[in-house]
Amino acid sequence: MHSEDWPAGPVLIGVEWDFSEPLIRTAAALAVALEEHLICGFVDPAGYLTEWAPVNQRTALSLDPTINEEAEFPSEQLQLRLEEILGKPGEAWSFRVLNGDVAKALSRLADNAGASLLVVGTGRPGPMARLDRVLEGSVSAALLRRQHRPVLVVPEGRSRP
Numbered sequence: 001m002h003s004e005d006w007p008a009g010p011v012l013i014g015v016e017w018d019f020s021e022p023l024i025r026t027a028a029a030l031a032v033a034l035e036e037h038l039i040c041g042f043v044d045p046a047g048y049l050t051e052w053a054p055v056n057q058r059t060a061l062s063l064d065p066t067i068n069e070e071a072e073f074p075s076e077q078l079q080l081r082l083e084e085i086l087g088k089p090g091e092a093w094s095f096r097v098l099n100g101d102v103a104k105a106l107s108r109l110a111d112n113a114g115a116s117l118l119v120v121g122t123g124r125p126g127p128m129a130r131l132d133r134v135l136e137g138s139v140s141a142a143l144l145r146r147q148h149r150p151v152l153v154v155p156e157g158r159s160r161p
Contacts, residue, residue, distance in 0.1 A: 007149075009116035010037040014106045014139065017042075017078065020121060020156045024085050027119040028093065030152070036116065038093040040082055041109050042075070043102045103142035110149060118143060121156040 011034060013027040024040075031038035075097045079089070086093050098105040110118050120140045140153045 006034070007116045008036070009114040010039050011117045011119060012039045012041055012106065012110050012113060012115040013119040014102065014121075015040045015042045015078070015082070016121070019081075021085055023119075023121045023154050023156055024082065026154050028086055030117070030119065031093070034116070037091070038086070039109070039113055039115070040086075040093060040095045041098055041106055042078055042096070043098045043100065043105045102139045103146065106139075106143065107146055110147070115149060117150050117152060118147060119152045119154060121154050 011027060011031040013024070015024070027040075028038055075095070079095045082093075082095060083089070089095055096109060098109060100108075106118065106120075109115070120143060122140065140151065143151045144153075
């Protein structure tokens with residue numbers, strides 16, 4: 001489906017720990033329709049990137065020096081959940097674990113991979129989620145402000161009428 005109107009490049013989806021299956025299926029269907037690879041990018045909440053360091057010297061550092069059981073889950077369990085929906089990673093899709101500010105980390109990955117499109121969900125509903133967005137900001141809003149590529153924001157957590 002490539003044309004001069006739509007650039008070539010993988011579809012990147014920002015994946016949260018508690019992602020919704022419809023969000024993953026939407027991004028996967030879009031990648032198939034565009035004949036592109038799907039990259040599922042998860043930003044580890046227990047790590048951060050030292051943004052002020054030169055690019056070639058950046059490392060992941062723990063925000064909590066004690067053992068954090070939530071931080072022990074990441075990639076293996078999350079990838080297994082994605083495999084239940086998408087099958088084994090390979091030609092169709094891949095999984096990347098990132099560190100740092102969510103919007104900045106997804107932007108870096110999109111730039112490095114040459115992504116043609118970024119897909120994110122609206123986030124989970126509820127008062128705690130709203131508090132998170134007030135404190136941390138909306139990832140989708142930050143991406144919409146920063147990106148030169150299209151950003152698709154998929155509604156989540158609401159039942160259809």
